[in-house]
Amino acid sequence: MRNIIEIRNLTMKFGELIANEDVSFDIEHEHIVSLIGPNGAGKTTLFNCVTGFYKPCSGQVTYYPEEDNKIDITGQPTHKICKLGITRTFQIVKTLSEMTVEQNVMAGAFLHTNRTSEARELARHILEQTGLTQKRDELGRNLTVAERKRVEIARALATNPQVLMLDECMAGLNQTEIKDVMNLILKLKDSGQTLLIVEHIMEAIMPISDKVVVLSSGKKIAEGSPQDIANNDDVIKAYLGEKYHAKSKKS
Ligand SMILES: Nc1ncnc2c1ncn2[C@@H]1O[C@H](COP(=O)(O)OP(=O)(O)O)[C@@H](O)[C@H]1O
Numbered sequence: 001m002r003n004i005i006e007i008r009n010l011t012m013k014f015g016e017l018i019a020n021e022d023v024s025f026d027i028e029h030e031h032i033v034s035l036i037g038p039n040g041a042g043k044t045t046l047f048n049c050v051t052g053f054y055k056p057c058s059g060q061v062t063y064y065p066e067e068d069n070k071i072d073i074t075g076q077p078t079h080k081i082c083k084l085g086i087t088r089t090f091q092i093v094k095t096l097s098e099m100t101v102e103q104n105v106m107a108g109a110f111l112h113t114n115r116t117s118e119a120r121e122l123a124r125h126i127l128e129q130t131g132l133t134q135k136r137d138e139l140g141r142n143l144t145v146a147e148r149k150r151v152e153i154a155r156a157l158a159t160n161p162q163v164l165m166l167d168e169c170m171a172g173l174n175q176t177e178i179k180d181v182m183n184l185i186l187k188l189k190d191s192g193q194t195l196l197i198v199e200h201i202m203e204a205i206m207p208i209s210d211k212v213v214v215l216s217s218g219k220k221i222a223e224g225s226p227q228d229i230a231n232n233d234d235v236i237k238a239y240l241g242e243k244y245h246a247k248s249k250k251s
């Protein structure tokens with residue numbers, strides 16, 4: 001299994017505050033890697049550093065679009081990183097409220113084409129894949145939270161990413177909606193998509209992740225299989241609490 005992204009010794013500071021401190025981990029090709037940790041742990045900052053929204057103070061992010069092609073993307077502009085194949089969604093959804101669902105998704109497709117017909121064709125394919133076809137002509141502002149989050153994922157997919165990064169795309173959803181997103185993520189993985197996901201809902205993360213990376217106060221405190229992480233004492237202390245631990249032990 002080859003790595004598609006390697007994050008090495010990444011540090012990001014805001015003045016005195018160290019949001020990411022010497023963080024290193026790999027994202028394996030066609031795997032689901034999850035990033036968890038308490039609020040303020042530095043998860044979104046790490047997303048921002050990998051996708052070029054922030055320029056890290058030190059460290060490297062290396063991207064392997066193909067096995068024998070290595071690109072140092074550290075601090076590259078976000079549009080360039082997106083064009084190379086790494087796309088993210090935002091924790092605070094940015095659905096365009098005065099545009100239809102289809103137009104929102106077409107906005108992503110325009111990264112690779114100037115032709116409206118082509119963008120529409122791609123958007124329709126992705127709307128189908130993400131279960132949004134029926135909502136195609138609905139305006140962004142009329143959507144539920146779950147639909148908005150799904151449109152965010154669809155728009156990101158329309159940029160044709162090799163690596164899709166989802167920042168809390170299940171927050172605020174009910175059980176059924178969470179299950180739907182889990183199934184969509186697994187379907188994407190099956191079709192060859194690599195994913196890095198930030199999520200708080202452990203019941204959703206643990207069954208679908210190939211690997212879990214835990215951040216706390218900006219530092220990586222653990223990395224391993226979901227089972228390892230659920231039983232890791234440092235992680236339980238910093239984040240999971242005894243409740244989840246006991247529950248996962250029982251099952
Ligand atoms: N643009 C910024 N300017 C200053 N501080 C920031 C900025 N973005 C994040 N931080 C701080 O960095 C820390 C990590 O934040 P964040 O990455 O959003 O955490 P998480 O996504 O894990 O909740 C927090 O203390 C937050 O207040």
Ligand SMILES: [Mg+2]
Pocket residue numbers: 043044045091
């Ligand atoms: Mg965050």
